[in-house]
Amino acid sequence: MKKNIRLLITKDYEEMSAKAFEVFKQEILNGSKNFGMATGSTPIGLYKNIIADSKSKNIYADLSYFNLDEYYGLEKEHEQSYYSFMKHQLFDAINASNTHIPDGSLEIENSIVEYQKILDANVIDLQLLGIGNNGHIGFNEPGTPFETHTNFTRLKNTTREANKRFFDNDIDKVPEFALTMGIADIMKSKKVLILANGESKATAIYNMIYGEVTPLVPASILQTHPDLTVVIDYKAASKLPIPTIGIDISSTRVKIATFDIHSNKTAYDVINHQDQDILAIIDEYLPKHLGDMTYKLGVSISGQVNDGIVNSSRLSFKHFDLKSYLEEKYNLDVTVVNRANASAYGEYVSKYSTEDSLYYVTIATGIGGGYVFNGEIVSGKNGLTGEIGNMIVDDNNAKTSIFAEGSLEAVYEAYKNNKDVNFEKYFAKAVSNIIHVIDPSIIVLDIKNPEIDLSIIDKIKEYVKEFSIKGTKQTSIVVSQVEDESLIGAAHFVKQK
Numbered sequence: 001m002k003k004n005i006r007l008l009i010t011k012d013y014e015e016m017s018a019k020a021f022e023v024f025k026q027e028i029l030n031g032s033k034n035f036g037m038a039t040g041s042t043p044i045g046l047y048k049n050i051i052a053d054s055k056s057k058n059i060y061a062d063l064s065y066f067n068l069d070e071y072y073g074l075e076k077e078h079e080q081s082y083y084s085f086m087k088h089q090l091f092d093a094i095n096a097s098n099t100h101i102p103d104g105s106l107e108i109e110n111s112i113v114e115y116q117k118i119l120d121a122n123v124i125d126l127q128l129l130g131i132g133n134n135g136h137i138g139f140n141e142p143g144t145p146f147e148t149h150t151n152f153t154r155l156k157n158t159t160r161e162a163n164k165r166f167f168d169n170d171i172d173k174v175p176e177f178a179l180t181m182g183i184a185d186i187m188k189s190k191k192v193l194i195l196a197n198g199e200s201k202a203t204a205i206y207n208m209i210y211g212e213v214t215p216l217v218p219a220s221i222l223q224t225h226p227d228l229t230v231v232i233d234y235k236a237a238s239k240l241p242i243p244t245i246g247i248d249i250s251s252t253r254v255k256i257a258t259f260d261i262h263s264n265k266t267a268y269d270v271i272n273h274q275d276q277d278i279l280a281i282i283d284e285y286l287p288k289h290l291g292d293m294t295y296k297l298g299v300s301i302s303g304q305v306n307d308g309i310v311n312s313s314r315l316s317f318k319h320f321d322l323k324s325y326l327e328e329k330y331n332l333d334v335t336v337v338n339r340a341n342a343s344a345y346g347e348y349v350s351k352y353s354t355e356d357s358l359y360y361v362t363i364a365t366g367i368g369g370g371y372v373f374n375g376e377i378v379s380g381k382n383g384l385t386g387e388i389g390n391m392i393v394d395d396n397n398a399k400t401s402i403f404a405e406g407s408l409e410a411v412y413e414a415y416k417n418n419k420d421v422n423f424e425k426y427f428a429k430a431v432s433n434i435i436h437v438i439d440p441s442i443i444v445l446d447i448k449n450p451e452i453d454l455s456i457i458d459k460i461k462e463y464v465k466e467f468s469i470k471g472t473k474q475t476s477i478v479v480s481q482v483e484d485e486s487l488i489g490a491a492h493f494v495k496q497k
């Protein structure tokens with residue numbers, strides 16, 4: 001992304017409007033007097049903020065306002081003319097008198113000449129823009145040359161379709177023509193502030209920032225503007241390759257890393273937490289990883305996760321809303337996932353993204369499992385899907401004090417103490433059950449306990465073959481080769497959200 005672009009990504013429309021208001025007000029405090037204004041649904045929240053602020057001290061009345069565009073052929077007083085829009089959404093409430101809007105009720109030539117005269121006589125300090133789904137700015141539709149000044153334009157059907165919501169949902173009532181400030185006029189303003197929210201704008205925003213500079217995407221010219229601020233919500237940002245942060249919380253360590261837009265790790269800390277407070281570690285390290293841009297944060301954590309609320313006896317989290325804690329404290333978009341599921345996702349994105357489904361099993365202190373289907377983590381209740389360790393596999397009812405009788409984890413505990421226990425066989429039983437129930441295309445085994453010999457994998461495969469029902473497709477069983485899979489999984493999963 002170009003250095004002249006300042007990109008601010010917000011949680012939602014309200015936050016986008018509040019951020020835009022901050023930028024707008026700062027510009028006034030810096031002494032600017034001439035503001036380019038936009039209509040449409042996007043800036044309404046910003047205008048509400050301005051009106052609210054004007055109630056305590058009206059610093060807005062004496063500024064000059066220059067609007068981008070106006071429908072052609074609507075009476076000024078028509079409720080959907082941009083003249084009426086500005087009057088009702090902003091100008092009346094702030095007592096603005098120095099306002100300029102192209103006049104859609106004059107002869108075309110006169111309107112154009114009159115408005116261009118005004119634009120030529122003034123320099124706009126900050127031009128506010130919305131963006132069309134097709135990348136238009138003002139009403140400069142795709143194909144408009146970048147050199148144009150105030151012009152008369154035929155609206156594309158996509159634009160009329162998008163705007164029919166203001167005209168009783170009847171496209172025939174949407175004017176066919178409009179007058180608009182030209183792209184050359186927009187580019188002449190000292191600063192540009194463009195806002196967008198909602199998924200329908202995501203492609204236009206991607207093309208504006210990363211696409212080729214072409215009249216087919218009018219907003220792409222803004223890449224060449226020396227001072228552009230883009231304030232968009234997560235939905236409008238959903239197609240951008242945004243850098244992310246991952247935090248991985250295991251029973252022994254906290255790992256924190258940043259990933260650039262190409263998914264490379266750019267900064268990395270590993271902290272043993274032992275008896276330290278995990279939140280204190282996050283509070284110490286996370287700020288070091290935050291940049292100017294708002295990041296998305298993915299957290300993977302051992303334990304149950306329900307809508308960001310964590311229950312983890314090992315980590316002493318009891319019904320703790322980790323998601324809200326981090327979102328509020330750091331103003332980030334946070335997703336919290338169960339660690340085994342994050343690992344499954346990390347394996348999937350790093351190596352197996354062409355597979356339709358992947359089941360991941362870790363054999364570490366305990367035995368955990370996670371499941372990715374069609375590119376999504378399948379979370380299940382409490383964020384746990386593939387709790388393979390709880391599967392009952394042993395008719396002789398291996399017993400431990402904590403695990404269910406006959407469960408794979410109970411067998412595993414017995415095996416840790418006595419290598420004569422046929423763990424491979426019981427493990428293969430559990431894996432076969434997984435295959436019979438969810439039929440994943442690939443199963444990744446991650447053996448993290450150094451005391452376990454990797455040769456058990458061949459034995460497991462043999463048993464799985466023995467247990468498999470004739471005629472079912474063979475699931476391939478592979479050994480994990482991805483490092484930091486849960487960290488990568490958490491950071492990448494949140495990117496897709």
Ligand code: F6R
Nearest residue numbers: 038039040041042130131132138
């Ligand atoms: C409005 C304008 C248009 C809109 C764009 C997005 O003055 O020039 O470019 O900004 O059509 O419209 P909304 O905000 O309604 O999605």
